[in-house]
Amino acid sequence: MTAQILEQPASLTDAAEWWRGAVIYQVYPRSFADTNGDGVGDLAGVTAHLEHIASLGVDGVWLSPFFTSPMKDFGYDVADYCDVDPIFGTLADFDRLIEKAHRLGLKIITDLVFAHTSDQHDWFRASRQSRVNPKADWFVWADAKADGSPPSNWQSVFGGPAWTWDARRGQYYMHNFLPEQPQLNLHNADVQEALLDAARFWLDRGVDGFRFDAINFSMHDPKLTDNPPLPPGGKRTRPFDFQDKVHNQSQPGIVDFLARIRALTDSYGSRFSVAEVGGDHAEREMQAFTQGQDHLNSAYGFLYLYAPALGAALVREGAEAWHGRDGQGWPSWTFSNHDAPRAISRWAEGRDLRAYAEMAMLLLMTLRGNVFIYQGEELALPQADVPFDRLVDPEAIANWPQTLGRDGARTPIPWTEHLPQAGFSTVEPWLPLDPRHAPLAVDRQEADPSSMLHATRRLVAFRKAHPALTLGEMTLADSPDDLLVFERVHGGERLVCVFNLGHQPAAWTAPQGLRIIEAVNLDGSPTGLLPPMAGLVLAAG
Structure with a gap:
């Protein structure tokens, strides 16, 4: 049985900077809980298990995308910023989720994907019709070179050129990720206004903040300058890995757009904004994106998420970069998320996974900054083994077997050990349940005072009891x-x-x-x- 949570009015937990030093739990809705028997998690499933999240003692919940989407990249290809995909439910389901979360004292943070949309978004459908329509310049279009090749040497994260030819316009369009994720032109003021309107839509529905996905990809060099090569060395599994990505992303105008976002969120009071920043220049960009009082509140990168091992030097690197000098923003840290193999599987190196998970949780709770717990970390779930014929992640499929991919971190949460699919669903789920996960189910750990679940509650409470750890x-x-x-x-x-x-x-x-x-x-x-x-x-x- 889940520990009892005393409901309290949201006003009792409100503070101008509630997020500073907070512990936030990430929910990947597709894999959290399925209530309608289609094998995919939904918003009603999140709502049904909010007591479990609240019992951990966390301050808020970050929801990965649940917006209307053809799901080519599982929600990170948005077809409508202001609606819920039917797979996940309805806007009414979201309203019920946020009302219950606030009643339990939990803040709700949603993902916003402002670098690109789906190719099924109405904006892109209009943009590709001609070079002169009202949305013609809302995406990044360019003519071919004289020989018909793409306008620049830019490469996609998922493999191949970052350009796709479109016969209707007789031009290439840019995409840093899948061809189905065309790049928005944030140099266009109308595009910025439309994205701010999308943020305003969710703020008006009561969300407490946003996580901005891949925000350093949100602007390109309008001159379409070729990227230079990186020096030899390092692991390279894609053409993308050979380039210094200084022209297809990381443009100086991003910080001005972030200042507009901050002004909007501040106008609603007590809202939180955090940037996700990856890449070769992540540290520099995170500092710029959070500098002073007029940019985002916080940022996190992939220092821990992609690290193959955990050592003191790695922790030192993060601590020294975010030591709190005047004007510096506030860091956020996470060891695992939906984009990276689970930390204990990367770091344990043959040691006991349960013991390693508890040490990692205590370390996370003692770091300076905000910290994110990814769903399943409270259960010490290892990276799931997903056979090739069940892979759905386009990155995993394209790079198999060179990378573990993301599917193994996205498999269903086990709720009840002896139910079909460990209580996640009544049917075969969209990703298979790893047989090692069912014995780690919530119900079994609730009954064991020595479990990782109980340890997580203890360690979160320990952090929150000590201002030296939070602030x-x-x-x-x-x-x-x-x-x-x-x-x-x-x-x-x-x-x-x-x-x-x-x-x-x-x-x-x-x-x-x-x-x-x-x-x-x-x-x-x-x-x-x-x-x-x-x-x-x-x-x-």
Whole structure:
């Protein structure tokens, strides 16, 4: 049985910066819970399980796209920014979801995809009809070179040129992702206004903020300058990986558009905005997108999401980049999401997945910034094994078997161990349930006080009980790479956080005057030795 949650008016949890230091739970609706028996999760399924999310103690929920879409990229190809796809339900279903979430004290953050639309969007259907119609310049069109080849050497994330020929206009149109995801021309003021209207539509329905998908892809170089090659080295599975993407994305005008977004969200009060930023220049762009008080509130990149291993140097890199200098924005961190293989499968390296999951959760809860928990992390779900004939992710199919793809992180959540499909659906789901996941179902973990689910609740509550963790400064101490030691300080509170990220016991003795106030995987360790995957937090007294 899910832990009881006391409902409270949303006004009791409102604050101008409720999001600073918040813990936010990501829901990928297709895989959360299916209530209508079609094998695909829906908004009603999210609503039905909001008590589970609230029981974790998190502050809010980020919903991946549920907008009208032909689902070529599973909702990230939007055909209507202001409606719900029938697969997920209706606008009335969304209204019920947000009303219940607010009653439970949960904020709701929705995805907005402003770099591109679906080729089925009415805007693109109009744009491709001619070169002179009112929406002719709403997307990125260009003439062929003299030899008929694409206008530039830009490459798509999903493989092949970032240009597709359209016979109706006798031009190429640009797409950074699938050909079915034509690039919006955000240099056009009318396009910006239309996107701001879409944001306003959801703000008026009560959403508490937005996550802006791939926002550094939202503007291109109008001169269509060729991208230069990257220096040799690094893993390359696509033509996209060979280029320094400085002209098809990452343009300076993006920050001006983000300032317009911030002005809009601020006009509604207490709203949160976070950028997703990937790529070779992600750190520079995240800093620019969140600089000062007139851009987005926060940003996150792929520092942890694509990291094949977790070491102290990686944590140091993030902490030093976001140390809190004057004018700097506020970071957000996530170890797993719908775009990356689950962290414990990337990082455990043969170690016990359950123990590793608890250490990773404590580490996430002690980082400076906002933190995102991806659905299933509270259950210690490993990356699912999806056979090739069940893959649906276009990136996974195109790059198989060189990359794990995204399908293995998107499989259904197991709710009830012994029900068909572990309680996710009454029929075969859109992605198969990994047999290893059913024994990790919510009902089984609810009944086990030592489960990862109960540990997650404890660790989230621990973070929220300590201002040093939610708001404090973070300073790393010198230590071997396998041993991570840092301080979190706020006001009169000073906490010391220590993690053994390695495979062997590490020599470490607690400084005098400090006592352990939280620990994982420490049972029975001798004095002076920290076991592998151990984590602890100490305070004075």
